């Protein structure tokens with residue numbers, strides 16, 4: 526299983542990231558030693574996927590401490606941590622896991638700094654331990670999501686997925702793809718259709734690569750083919766990831782997900798979202814409040830450096846859309862499955878289990 530984010534290791538470490546922009550043709554890793562490089566890696570999708578972004582960002586403040594001078598004090602350390610969190614929070618706006626992870630590190634640092642005799646070394650150890658905990662928890666959350674959702678994929682099913690919600694999008698084995706990996710472990714065979722997912726092709730480049738590596742039957746389709754496959758009865762269920770889920774269950778995910786949910790409704794195909802609790806944002810009531818990242822035009826007008834649209838043409842390039850909770854059959858989390866998601870059911874799942 527590829528590991529999208531690895532810390533090597535201890536308090537003079539380096540963050541190792543698979544450079545996902547180079548897959549599937551090249552398996553290249555980046556060694557990131559400072560927050561500027563980390564910010565760039567997140568912004569340019571070298572590391573991407575809501576949980577993976579959060580886990581990677583959690584190590585940013587550790588990198589900031591490693592660049593402090595020998596005479597730095599604990600006060601300097603706390604300042605560097607807060608500045609690193611604030612800076613990394615500007616890398617991408619939609620995936621709430623980024624802000625959830627940075628807040629955990631910031632709060633941990635502020636809490637331990639309440640001890641008057643705390644040394645800079647102790648502060649460094651404490652936030653490294655917190656970043657490692659975030660990574661370890663994500664690995665376990667991925668497994669649990671897979672266990673909770675695997676029964677949804679019956680023998681011989683046709684499964685459609687969009688973008689990449691696999692190991693490359695997390696610290697573990699993924700969210701939507703974890704469900705597939707766990708169904709495979711149970712000995713069931715099924716066929717996965719992977720939307721290529723324009724414009725950055727995370728489906729064709731990353732999901733197809735992961736599933737092929739795992740020996741799972743995968744077929745790449747253009748995004749505009751999904752509806753026709755549903756009409757022909759080839760899709761028994763759809764499972765995607767998510768980047769931010771509002772308190773009422775509205776879910777932001779890669780652009781094109783909303784369209785799939787509407788087509789699924791039209792054709793009576795169950796539509797599932799797989800996501801850890803760190804992807805829920807209970808501070809917002811509904812999906813209209815989710816910030817949607819707008820990305821640069823060149824992602825749409827060029828493919829591999831070749832122009833696919835005339836110079837200067839207007840381009841609309843939102844990286845995400847929002848699927849209404851009413852279009853979602855169930856949300857699969859590490860705490861269990863919430864069917865017909867709404868505010869009350871989600872709160873019950875996240876706070877009482």
Ligand SMILES: CSC[C@H]1O[C@H](OP(=O)(O)O)[C@H](O)[C@@H]1O
Nearest residue numbers: 573574575690694766767778779
């Ligand atoms: C496991 S959630 C992955 C989620 O993140 C992707 O977005 P991006 O590739 O832009 O980071 C996509 O929305 C996936 O569903």
